[in-house]
Amino acid sequence: MAADTWIIVAGQPGVKNLIEIARGLTGQVRALVVGTEDVADTIAAAGVDEVVWVRPDPDIPLEAYATTVQSVVQDNPGVLIGGRNPAERVLFGAAVATLGAPVFTGVSSVAADGDDVVVKHAAFGGITEQTVVISGPVGLVVDGGGLPEPGIAVAIEEIAAEAMNDVRVVGRSESTDEHADLASAARVIGVGRGLKKEEDLALIEELAQALKAEIGCTRPLAEGLDWLGRDRYIGISGAHIAPKLYLAVGVSGQLQHIDGVRGADLIVSINSDPRAPMTAEADYSLIGDLYKLVPALTSALSGR
Amino acid sequence: MRIVVAFKWAADYQEASVNGSGEVDWSRARPVVSSYDAVAIEVARQIADAVSGEVIGLSVIGEPTVPSMATKTALARGLDRVVVVADETLNNASTTQTGEVLSRAIRQIGDVDLVLAGDSSIDVAAKMVSSIAAGFLGWPAFTDVGNVNVTHGSGVELTRPTAVGSETFTVTRPTVVALTADAVVARVPGMKDILAAGKKPVEQLSLASLGDLESVPYTVRGTSRPSHGARLQKVIDATDTSAAVKQLAGILRDAGVS
Ligand SMILES: Cc1cc2nc3c(=O)[nH]c(=O)nc-3n(C[C@H](O)[C@H](O)[C@H](O)COP(=O)(O)OP(=O)(O)OC[C@H]3O[C@@H](n4cnc5c(N)ncnc54)[C@H](O)[C@@H]3O)c2cc1C
Numbered sequence: 409m410a411a412d413t414w415i416i417v418a419g420q421p422g423v424k425n426l427i428e429i430a431r432g433l434t435g436q437v438r439a440l441v442v443g444t445e446d447v448a449d450t451i452a453a454a455g456v457d458e459v460v461w462v463r464p465d466p467d468i469p470l471e472a473y474a475t476t477v478q479s480v481v482q483d484n485p486g487v488l489i490g491g492r493n494p495a496e497r498v499l500f501g502a503a504v505a506t507l508g509a510p511v512f513t514g515v516s517s518v519a520a521d522g523d524d525v526v527v528k529h530a531a532f533g534g535i536t537e538q539t540v541v542i543s544g545p546v547g548l549v550v551d552g553g554g555l556p557e558p559g560i561a562v563a564i565e566e567i568a569a570e571a572m573n574d575v576r577v578v579g580r581s582e583s584t585d586e587h588a589d590l591a592s593a594a595r596v597i598g599v600g601r602g603l604k605k606e607e608d609l610a611l612i613e614e615l616a617q618a619l620k621a622e623i624g625c626t627r628p629l630a631e632g633l634d635w636l637g638r639d640r641y642i643g644i645s646g647a648h649i650a651p652k653l654y655l656a657v658g659v660s661g662q663l664q665h666i667d668g669v670r671g672a673d674l675i676v677s678i679n680s681d682p683r684a685p686m687t688a689e690a691d692y693s694l695i696g697d698l699y700k701l702v703p704a705l706t707s708a709l710s711g712r
Numbered sequence: 713m714r715i716v717v718a719f720k721w722a723a724d725y726q727e728a729s730v731n732g733s734g735e736v737d738w739s740r741a742r743p744v745v746s747s748y749d750a751v752a753i754e755v756a757r758q759i760a761d762a763v764s765g766e767v768i769g770l771s772v773i774g775e776p777t778v779p780s781m782a783t784k785t786a787l788a789r790g791l792d793r794v795v796v797v798a799d800e801t802l803n804n805a806s807t808t809q810t811g812e813v814l815s816r817a818i819r820q821i822g823d824v825d826l827v828l829a830g831d832s833s834i835d836v837a838a839k840m841v842s843s844i845a846a847g848f849l850g851w852p853a854f855t856d857v858g859n860v861n862v863t864h865g866s867g868v869e870l871t872r873p874t875a876v877g878s879e880t881f882t883v884t885r886p887t888v889v890a891l892t893a894d895a896v897v898a899r900v901p902g903m904k905d906i907l908a909a910g911k912k913p914v915e916q917l918s919l920a921s922l923g924d925l926e927s928v929p930y931t932v933r934g935t936s937r938p939s940h941g942a943r944l945q946k947v948i949d950a951t952d953t954s955a956a957v958k959q960l961a962g963i964l965r966d967a968g969v970s
Pocket residue numbers: 599600601602603625626627628629641642643644645646657658659660661662663664665678679680681684696697698699747748832833834
């Protein structure tokens with residue numbers, strides 16, 4: 409299908425991967441931005457052909473602009489690409505529904521094949537890879553991948569923002585934790601429930617310093633134990649990362665977690681249980697107690 | 713207040729097996745009401761109890777008949793009744809088709825104030841069904857929601873994360889909300905709940921009664937086993953801590969990552 413592509417941007421401009429996938433297709437690349445002027449400006453310079461901008465009222469959630477998104481894509485059906493953040497998924501879902509387009513997550517490649525679109529994607533939590541053929545509109549959910557490279561800006565067409573009624577913002581909070589940027593980190597240490605106490609995170613922080621790594625974690629540490637922020641957990645429902653090194657410490661390696669680290673070049677595991685599924689998902693596994701191995705590795709890396 | 717909880721009767725993909733050509737065998741995987749959906753049912757029950765509302769479970773099943781385990785297990789968790797769309801043609805329904813069928817059934821049920829769902833299914837795990845269903849309904853949706861409270865009448869207040877923190881909204885109109893798995897702790901059904909579940913109403917809607925679907929179909933051209941699964945799988949003996957970390961430090965250096 410030589411149709412055009414719509415990238416749905418909601419609130420934040422970290423959509424590098426979405427633009428890259430769109431550029432690999434034929435046809436124009438259009439971005440529909442629901443967000444501040446800064447976001448629209450960043451996207452306009454990100455290598456797209458056209459920007460349609462909806463300026464949201466700060467007192468109204470981005471999600472309430474779903475019908476505006478629908479009216480824009482309706483007139484111009486094609487390939488739809490959206491990100492994985494909450495508001496992104498909602499506006500993208502609305503667009504997808506308008507066109508009745510099937511959606512695919514975990515997309516690794518997209519190509520036009522005559523009038524069809526061929527998509528290769530990880531299915532069922534990544535246990536298999538499917539190649540699917542669609543002759544009509546299609547929706548692709550793609551990991552943001554950080555800020556796009558700035559280039560020459562195209563013009564921005566602002567359109568009237570019409571939000572759904574009876575939906576209001578009544579509160580905003582900013583977490584005091586430093587915001588984690590796992591997606592673009594070159595080295596990530598993932599810590600799991602092998603860690604016994606919150607205080608023991610100090611061991612991991614020292615190793616992270618020696619390795620210049622960001623710290624991520626498994627879901628239980630962020631949801632439930634609350635030792636680390638939600639933006640630090642990795643997996644199917646959390647961050648998807650593609651670092652040069654992923655070092656899993658006390659992580660059992662359940663598929664839901666592994667789904668988020670498949671893009672890593674090198675995976676190393678430190679785990680006391682040789683039968684932990686993590687061992688099969690790693691390039692190298694140190695089988696032993698993290699309380700001995702982590703401090704020793706920190707010393708070895710610091711050259712002490 | 714009328715609350716619909718969309719739940720899926722499905723097996724966890726971790727229990728499925730995959731052969732060398734990437735074909736998935738679900739035959740030994742046991743379907744359940746997932747922990748996500750159990751949380752959505754619990755939240756709905758708590759809201760309904762607070763405002764004397766009604767909680768209706770809604771499920772789309774790709775089989776000609778409704779497995780009684782599916783409805784009983786969900787009902788025992790606190791639903792008042794269940795509506796099911798069961799049809800063989802919905803076997804392997806796409807995420808968009810499922811969202812469309814849910815939206816049609818929600819319209820058919822009528823007078824719905826709030827739709828709750830788990831944030832993800834445990835088999836497909838696309839995390840898109842609730843947003844798509846809302847898109848078909850023309851309703852707002854919210855995903856990754858950690859808590860929902862009734863404010864006044866049938867209005868709700870809910871919180872969802874942003875990149876830097878969270879935002880709280882009030883919604884005083886019908887809406888769809890997808891909940892995180894830790895929004896509340898779901899109850900464990902007791903013997904009484906399980907016995908009562910058998911007596912609660914189960915209604916089956918025919919797919920035909922919901923009208924023609926608009927979702928675009930697609931075909932699967934092939935499957936393959938994910939290649940990135942092929943890791944080196946080398947085990948370093950760590951009985952000698954310092955030798956092991958020295959070896960690892962060397963590997964990291966050679967790989968250019970330290
Ligand atoms: C629908 C759904 C979605 C999910 N999504 C995600 C997700 O996105 N991300 C995610 O991470 N999880 C997710 N989970 C949870 C996931 O299934 C696992 O429960 C979780 O990843 C396990 O976390 P863990 O490895 O920290 O803990 P555990 O499974 O408890 O593993 C701890 C590991 O530490 C090792 N260990 C213990 N002591 C030591 C020691 N002293 N030294 C070295 N090793 C030690 C143990 O051998 C074990 O392997 C999801 C679950 C469901 C049902």
